[in-house]
Amino acid sequence: MTLALSLGDLSLSRGGRRLFSGLHLRLEAGQACALTGPNGSGKTSLLRAVAGLCEVDSGQIEFGGTDPGTARASGLHLLGHLDGLKASRTAGEELDFWTRWQGGRPEAMEGAVLRLDLLRLLDLEVRRLSAGQRRRLALARLLSAPRPLWLLDEPLSPLDAHWRGQVLDIMAGHLAGGGLILAAVHDPLPVATVVLEIAP
Amino acid sequence: MNPALGLLRREIAIAWGRGGGLMVTGGFFAGATLLLPLASGPEPERLAQIAPGAAWTVLALSALLGLERLFERDYEDGALDLMAHASLPLEFTCALKCLGHWLATGAPLAVLAPLAAIALGASPALAPLLFACALAGGLAFAFTGGIGAALSLGARRGGLLTAVIVLPLFVPPVIFGGGALHALDSGLPWRAGFALLGAYAAAAVALGPLAMAAACRNALS
Numbered sequence: 200m201t202l203a204l205s206l207g208d209l210s211l212s213r214g215g216r217r218l219f220s221g222l223h224l225r226l227e228a229g230q231a232c233a234l235t236g237p238n239g240s241g242k243t244s245l246l247r248a249v250a251g252l253c254e255v256d257s258g259q260i261e262f263g264g265t266d267p268g269t270a271r272a273s274g275l276h277l278l279g280h281l282d283g284l285k286a287s288r289t290a291g292e293e294l295d296f297w298t299r300w301q302g303g304r305p306e307a308m309e310g311a312v313l314r315l316d317l318l319r320l321l322d323l324e325v326r327r328l329s330a331g332q333r334r335r336l337a338l339a340r341l342l343s344a345p346r347p348l349w350l351l352d353e354p355l356s357p358l359d360a361h362w363r364g365q366v367l368d369i370m371a372g373h374l375a376g377g378g379l380i381l382a383a384v385h386d387p388l389p390v391a392t393v394v395l396e397i398a399p
Numbered sequence: 400m401n402p403a404l405g406l407l408r409r410e411i412a413i414a415w416g417r418g419g420g421l422m423v424t425g426g427f428f429a430g431a432t433l434l435l436p437l438a439s440g441p442e443p444e445r446l447a448q449i450a451p452g453a454a455w456t457v458l459a460l461s462a463l464l465g466l467e468r469l470f471e472r473d474y475e476d477g478a479l480d481l482m483a484h485a486s487l488p489l490e491f492t493c494a495l496k497c498l499g500h501w502l503a504t505g506a507p508l509a510v511l512a513p514l515a516a517i518a519l520g521a522s523p524a525l526a527p528l529l530f531a532c533a534l535a536g537g538l539a540f541a542f543t544g545g546i547g548a549a550l551s552l553g554a555r556r557g558g559l560l561t562a563v564i565v566l567p568l569f570v571p572p573v574i575f576g577g578g579a580l581h582a583l584d585s586g587l588p589w590r591a592g593f594a595l596l597g598a599y600a601a602a603a604v605a606l607g608p609l610a611m612a613a614a615c616r617n618a619l620s
Contacts, residue, residue, distance in 0.1 A: 251483075252484065252619050252620060253620040254620055277480060277484065279477055279480065281477025281480065282477055283473075283476055283481045284478075285409075285472070288409075288412070288413070288416075292409075292412075296405050296406075299402050299405045300406065300481070300482075301481075302486065
């Protein structure tokens, strides 16, 4: 699946308060966009709107000719600060479940485990993992079920310096392979070719 | 293993794991049934008379346990976000979650219910019908209960709210099943009551997921 992402004249409100209006963005294969803006400016809401989880007030979200339902079901990954991992299950069980849920293959999952150095952690319950380890486990889903568009909400925040570098490498690899990234960040994102500042 | 089967296995594992699941539900069922002879006196004739209805009512109440967490844990940890944009329709996902809940708790309770009724002095001839009622009724309880669980997403003390929403929906199956049991006990035709219970369960399985998915989408947006 090849996707593009275009947002046209987008307005969004949450809880009766207008977060932003008139937002435009066009993202082609191989491009990354860093969403910046103060806390509460609507970065997370924008990512959720692209994923189809919340309604926009007006404007269009298009996926370059691909049907939005198909694009959202099997063309994008959403990685938020809530990672969907069950505390009472082991890391291996959770990664296996989500890989199958998102249509990934076991070989890709093995590759993701090695790339994110999760082999030692697979037998541990998710509740025993540190915040950074949990984030790596959540990131492994992105590699084990390849999809073109990554929607990332503060992807680097709980990671240490070494893993920040590694994940930036992974993101660069995804872009080199024709992927797209829309990431909400506070610090500059070296792989981003576009910066979109959200302001009311 | 396809995604749907994976989800079903995961739901059952979560329902059974970690202090929840069968030990708690079965324990509640046994404990609540035990209270009955303590409250209504130990005369065997009277107990035998109310035993099937009592086991049936306690079964309905036990079905409430665990409902509050059915959607809430996935809502809290973000799993529901990932389930809402997936190749499986959210309606189907909701149906699978209810089915998993029923397999993990409702179906085992259906085995316990006739045993409890017999222990209270009900005629063993009632056991097969009570088992069948508990299986069909359990499905109805799980799928109508799921509606309440989805509607109370994000509310504080969601479990209490779920029970208040769901108890009125439990009235018809309790009446139909109780009626069938009473009819069989008094030698009257019982099939009509059981057929209505089955119809209610089928309607709940067919329509419940639509309401659950709509409620989940509303909670997420």
